[in-house]
Amino acid sequence: MNERIIGQVRRVNGPVIEAMGIGDARMLELVKVGESGLIGEIIKLSGNGATIQVYEDTTGVAPLDNVYGTGRPLSLELGPGLLGTIYDGIQRPLDALLALSGRFIERGVSAEALDRTRLWAFEPRVAVGDEVSAGAVLGVVQETSRIEHRVCAPPGVSGRLVSVASAGEYRVDETIAVVSGPDGERELSMMQRWPIREPRPVAQRKPLDIPLITGQRVIDTLFPLAKGGTVAIPGGFGTGKTMTQHAIAKWCDADIIVYIGCGERGNEMTDVLNEFPKLVDPRTGKSLMERTILIANTSNMPVSAREASVYTGVTLAEYYRDQGYHVAVMADSTSRWAEALRELSGRMEEMPAEEGFPAYLPTRIAEFYERAGYAETLSGADGSVTIIGAVSPPGGDFSEPVTQHTKRFVRCFWGLDRQLANARHYPAISWLDSYSEYLGDVRPWWEERVGSDWATAREEIMELLQKEVRLLQVVKLVGPDALPDSQRFVIEVCSMFKNAFLQQSAFDDVDRYSTVEKQLRMLLAIMAYWRRGQEAIKRGVTLHKLKRVKAVQDLVKMKFTIPNESPEEFDRLMARLERGIDQLEAIYA
Numbered sequence: 001m002n003e004r005i006i007g008q009v010r011r012v013n014g015p016v017i018e019a020m021g022i023g024d025a026r027m028l029e030l031v032k033v034g035e036s037g038l039i040g041e042i043i044k045l046s047g048n049g050a051t052i053q054v055y056e057d058t059t060g061v062a063p064l065d066n067v068y069g070t071g072r073p074l075s076l077e078l079g080p081g082l083l084g085t086i087y088d089g090i091q092r093p094l095d096a097l098l099a100l101s102g103r104f105i106e107r108g109v110s111a112e113a114l115d116r117t118r119l120w121a122f123e124p125r126v127a128v129g130d131e132v133s134a135g136a137v138l139g140v141v142q143e144t145s146r147i148e149h150r151v152c153a154p155p156g157v158s159g160r161l162v163s164v165a166s167a168g169e170y171r172v173d174e175t176i177a178v179v180s181g182p183d184g185e186r187e188l189s190m191m192q193r194w195p196i197r198e199p200r201p202v203a204q205r206k207p208l209d210i211p212l213i214t215g216q217r218v219i220d221t222l223f224p225l226a227k228g229g230t231v232a233i234p235g236g237f238g239t240g241k242t243m244t245q246h247a248i249a250k251w252c253d254a255d256i257i258v259y260i261g262c263g264e265r266g267n268e269m270t271d272v273l274n275e276f277p278k279l280v281d282p283r284t285g286k287s288l289m290e291r292t293i294l295i296a297n298t299s300n301m302p303v304s305a306r307e308a309s310v311y312t313g314v315t316l317a318e319y320y321r322d323q324g325y326h327v328a329v330m331a332d333s334t335s336r337w338a339e340a341l342r343e344l345s346g347r348m349e350e351m352p353a354e355e356g357f358p359a360y361l362p363t364r365i366a367e368f369y370e371r372a373g374y375a376e377t378l379s380g381a382d383g384s385v386t387i388i389g390a391v392s393p394p395g396g397d398f399s400e401p402v403t404q405h406t407k408r409f410v411r412c413f414w415g416l417d418r419q420l421a422n423a424r425h426y427p428a429i430s431w432l433d434s435y436s437e438y439l440g441d442v443r444p445w446w447e448e449r450v451g452s453d454w455a456t457a458r459e460e461i462m463e464l465l466q467k468e469v470r471l472l473q474v475v476k477l478v479g480p481d482a483l484p485d486s487q488r489f490v491i492e493v494c495s496m497f498k499n500a501f502l503q504q505s506a507f508d509d510v511d512r513y514s515t516v517e518k519q520l521r522m523l524l525a526i527m528a529y530w531r532r533g534q535e536a537i538k539r540g541v542t543l544h545k546l547k548r549v550k551a552v553q554d555l556v557k558m559k560f561t562i563p564n565e566s567p568e569e570f571d572r573l574m575a576r577l578e579r580g581i582d583q584l585e586a587i588y589a
Contacts, residue, residue, distance in 0.1 A: 003032060006069035007050065012061050015054045015304045016347040019067045022050040028073045028197065033058075034065040036108030039090060041074050041308075044348070053344060055090050055305040056107050072193070076312060077113040078319045079172045079191035080120045080141045080149045083256070084289045086273060087113065089297035089309030114191055119169035122151070122176055122190065126164055133158040134201075135322060135378020138177050139165075141190065144290040146283070147255070150323040152379060154192040155201050157181065196311040200318040202375035210374070211442040212328065212386055215251035215513035216244075218429045218502045221458060221523060223436040224446075225412050227254075227326055228374030228384035232334075232406045235416025236396030240428045242268065244414070245330045245388060247427070247506060250279055250288060251513050254328035254386065256320045257292040260313035263306045263336025266298045282513070303340040310337050314371045317385045324381030328388060329372075334365070335392040338402045354401050362405045369409045398433075411437040425503050431465055451520045457527050461497060464530070468494040485543040486534070492543065493530045500556045501526060511559045521570040522558060528574060529555060532581045540588040541581075549580035 006025045011018040017033060017040065025031070029042045033054055038061065044051035052067070076091050086094045088105075096111035124139040126132060134155045143149035159181025170176060172191040179186050194200060208226035225231050235241050242264075249257045259276070261269045273296060279288040293316055297309040310331055317327040331337070338361060345358035353359040374384040389410070393400045396418055407413060415433035420426075439455075446454040467490055471483065480488060501522055505511045514522070533546055546552070554561070554573055562569040 003068040003070055005066050006031070007048075007067045009033065009061060009063050009065040009067060010049070011063065012058055013347050014343075015058060015302050016344065017052045017054055017058065017061065017067075019050045019052055020048065022048050022067075025050060025069050026073075028195075030070045030072055030074045032068040032070070034061050034108075036060070037068070037110070038108055039110070040304075051348060053304040053307075054302070055308065056302055059107070073195040073197070074308065075193040075195045076315050076319075077191055078194055078316070079114050079151075079189075080143050081114045081118060081172065082293055082316060082319075083144050083147060083291060084287075084293075085113075086294040086296055087312070089262075089295060089301065089305035089307075089312060091312055094296060114172045116171055116173055119171060120149075120190065121168070122165060122170050123167050124164050124176075126161055126177070128161050128164055130161045131159070132161055132179060133378070135203075135380075137379055138188065145286060146281070147291055147325075150379075151176065151190050152322060153177075153179070153188065154194075155378065157186060157188065159186075194315055194319070196308060196315045199371050200315070200322060201378065202322075202373075203378055203380070204376050206374045206376055206382065207441065208374050208438060209441045210445055211438070212326075213253045213516060214248045215515070216247060216427055217504060217514050217519050217522070218427055218431070219248075219414065220514075220516060221454075221519050222431060222462070222502075223412060223414060223429070223434045224438055224442050225386065225388075225436065226374070226438040226442055227386055228372055229412060229438055230369045230372045230387045230389070230410040231412035231414060232389050232391050232403070232410045233414045233416065234391035234393055234398055234403045234406075235421075235428070236393065236418055239396070239416035239418055239421040240426055241390040241392070241416060242272070242332055243506075244416075244427050244429070245332055245390060246272075246275070246279075247512075248388060249276075249292070249328065249330055251282065252328055253326070255291065255325040256317070256327040257288070257330065258295070258313045258317045258327060259292065259330045259332070260295045260297075260309055261332055262295075262297055262309050262334065263299050263303075263340065264332060266300060269296050269298045272296075299336065303343050306337060306340040307344060310334070310368055314368065314385065314387070318371065321375065321383035321385050322377045322379070324377060324379065324383050326384045326386070328386045331368075331387065331389040333390040333392045334368070334406065335390075335402050338365075357401050361401065362408065365402075365405050366409045369406075425498070426506070427504065429502075431462075431502065432469065446516070446520075450516045451524075453524065454520055457520070457523050460527055460530075461523065464490060464494055465497070485537050488543055489530075489533055489537055489546075492547065493526065493533070496529070496556060497526050500559055504559070508560060510561070510563050513564070514559070515564045517567055518562070518564050521567055525555060525558065525570060525574060525577075529577060532577070536581050536585055536588075539585050541584050545584055546581070549577070549584065551577035551580045 007019040007022040010020040038056045040052040040054035091113045120141045141149040159179045162178040165176040175187045177188045211224045372387040417430035420428035
């Protein structure tokens, strides 16, 4: 698109530039500043003046430098070649930037998001004369070994196919179809553009009643997340937010992963970029990057690009949702995004709200999380975008504004506990502070697909955990020996549940992932021990003797010893537990 001079720089204030002489510009238009062509976006228009937020370092920009308009908003290039790529916050591929400018990104350097030289094997799914509408699948491209890229007609396009490319290899910018509609003929390629701040349309929203299975027991069993849902993971430094997101990215049953490193420390983002290509997709045995897009925007990059990065990530997710895929978005962390909003707001001299954040912080948080959902796409397929947002409250204070406002707009909350993290209990998700509002929605799925007693067993163990809290307060005052065996048994069962069920090792081949069937069998085994143990104690069996039953020791180790593929082992374990307690009761009868 042709660039034109639309004004000149009047004032420079960090990433915020005030321009004058603006006569032909639109709100949120993509602009380039100075002869270096620094990328920016118009965020305010006033008379013949404009305020521009620049996504690069503005060092060297001077008054009277020209401002060039592009005539379009900040948009993404969408098409084959996105998967496996590492982008910055405004969709510049980092490997291409490395080749152009070396280890440090030069100002004004740009690269095309999609490789224009690569050929893709295109197979048409329509024929000349067919009537097509927005979202219709024109053809397919095998993007990776696991993901079939469905080339769809962009939103707003409808009409009769005048021509369509035959099967063969094409570049992303080559014409593969021509559609004749009310506005005349339009050429379509495998690539389309979409503004990052505008949600992509769907046919209709659908209920969130299918859980996103993560293989992490504390999540799937206690605080489940639905596909198309939203969840916040707040926690102080070192409590395991990134670790939890990595585990979910690797093991969850989403088709596509979009990981947004938003304002994270450079060394932490480096670890992510080094580790993700080495992670093996458990479904294919190949690199996890074959179904992953990484967006790296570290804390030393311009704050305005950090503000745009979350919209970049969710737009990429919506694009694959429209193809009928289930996408999980990991935003790490939304607190750094909110801090970018605060800095930009301060430079624009806006009235601050609580803790200096802009008054529109809740609106921006809502706009981000509301782009999640389970939907029927324009093509008639089902797809979803699930948003998992990490929050980094200063000092682990959950009462700070970003955490509190996020809780208003998400339906699931996995609060990380520093004491659990210090005790090396991972995932360090607190069973007292966390909650999920999807329980009622996903209950039919669990009861139909896994077991009818899931909800009952879950409610029972949650009641026990609450009872344990009250008992531990008594123990702090009078000591454990003052409690009768029936109450000490509550503490014993809860301790077993925490160690044998909630705590999960990412380094153990058996324990790192649990199927939902294994999760339920483990929970039922612990609850069976609770019920039989209660009866035995009432009949005079001491807690000391009960704990020494061999099968009870096997219960503690079952997460390591019973593989996902051997559910029959639980039947044998339960039989041994029944025999062991029966023998004890016979002695005390």
